[in-house]
Amino acid sequence: MSAIIQVSNLSKQYREVKAVNDISFTVNTGDIYGFLGQNGAGKSTTIRMLLTLIEPTAGTIELFGKNLNSHRKAILRQIGAVIEKPDLYKYLTGYENLSLFAKMSGVAVNEKKLNDQLEQVGLTERAHSKVRTYSQGMKQRLGIAIALIHDPQLIILDEPTNGLDPQGIADIRNLILHLSRHQGKTILVSSHLLHEIELIANRMLIIDKGKKIMEGTVAALVDPARTMVHLEVTNPQQVVTWLQSSKWSANLQEHSNNVILLQMNKPQVPELTADLVNAGANIMALQPQNSLESYFLSLTTENRHVDTFTN
Ligand SMILES: Nc1ncnc2c1ncn2[C@@H]1O[C@H](COP(=O)(O)OP(=O)(O)OP(=O)(O)O)[C@@H](O)[C@H]1O
Structure with missing residues (x-):
């Protein structure tokens, strides 16, 4: 398993806004990597930096x-991206659009290749209809076909289901899974909907207000037997130091000023509570979060930043 994307301590400052604040993450070959965050979290800014559309501050x-800086051209040739609503020629057909974009990007294609590509995104039946008659979902899938025409290894999709109806969302989801399973593509997909990411991704990164909140396998993060314990104490420094040297160190996820997050199996919570009391923690609140959904909501609705432990 090798890393396809390796981002280290990435930041982007726009005048007074720190859109991306010191985030690091790794996407491995074959991942469907979910990039999750509320509107304004910094997803698009990160993706634009990956595509060299904007320069990182650090x-x-x-x-x-x-x-990326020193091998820009060679790298970009291996990436297919859809980052905004695709800019299509609405008076041309889907087939004609695809053919035109292939020519513009210097990719040699024949009729079979174009038809195969359209079939892959489920547009065979409407290949020769004008794009102005397409639904939003069909336009989005044509945009993906265009992004795939040069057979890239890595596909980057920024909020590909935004503005689509439920059928359109399901079509995109199935297409992403197909590209991963049957074409062996590595895919980075952003969304503000946890549910969407949960359904398709194997690993994910959650960001909020430019900061990394957590990263991990979706299976571990959404496992119903696991819980995220939200701990508030008045002596956080002491408690964090103790936790780091205790048997709970591997459970530590992050901490902010006085909030500490630990991930564990649900039956371990009473034992943790007892250990904390014995270790002198002044506990204000200890709350096991039931699902990643409530955890995600609690994180992103609070106006706070957290540091990430690597464990
Ligand atoms: N060109 C810019 N100039 C100034 N601030 C910007 C610029 N682009 C983005 N921002 C700010 O950076 C922050 C992150 O924006 P970004 O678009 O990356 O978020 P996002 O997670 O993609 O959310 P959305 O889905 O709403 O686009 C926001 O506060 C946004 O207002």
């Missing part, structure tokens, strides 16, 4: 094991 990006 940090490094490696793609396919190479530094």
Whole structure:
């Protein structure tokens, strides 16, 4: 398993706004990597930096094991991206659009390749209809077909289901899964909906107000037997130091000023509580969060930042 995207300490400052604040993450070959955050969290800014559309203020990006700055052209050739509503020629057909974009990007395609590509995104039946008659979901899928025409290894999709109806959302979801399972593509997909990411991704990163909140396998993060304990204490420094040297160190996720997050199996919570009391923690609140949904909501509705432990 090798890293396709390796982002280290990436930041982007727009005048007074720190849109991305010191985030690091790794996307491995074959991942469907979910990039989750509320509106304004910094997802698009990060994606734009990955595509060299904007320059980072700090940090490094490696793609396919190479530094993005020094190998820009070669790297971008291996990426297909849809980051806004695709800019399509609405008086041309889907087939004609695809053919035109292939020519513009210098990709040699024949009729079979174009038809295969349209079939892959489920547009065979409407291939020769004008794009102005397409639904939003069909336009989005045509945009993905265009992004795939040069057979990239890595696909980056920024909020691909935004503004789609439930059927359109399901179509995109199935397409992403198909591209991963049957074409072996590595996919980075952003969304503000936890549910969407949960359904397709194997790993995910949650960001909020530019900061990394957590990263992990979706299976571990959404496992119903697991819980995220939200602990508030008046002596956080002492408690964090103790936790780091205790048997709970591997359970530590993050801490902010006086809030500490620990992930564990639900039956372990009473034992943790007893250990904390014995260790002198002044507990204000200890709340096991039931699902990642409530955890995600609690994180993103609170106006706070957290640091991430690596464990
Ligand atoms: N060009 C810009 N100039 C100034 N501030 C910007 C610019 N682009 C983005 N921002 C700010 O940076 C922050 C992150 O924005 P970003 O678009 O990356 O978030 P996002 O997670 O993609 O959310 P959304 O889905 O709403 O686009 C926001 O506060 C946004 O207002």
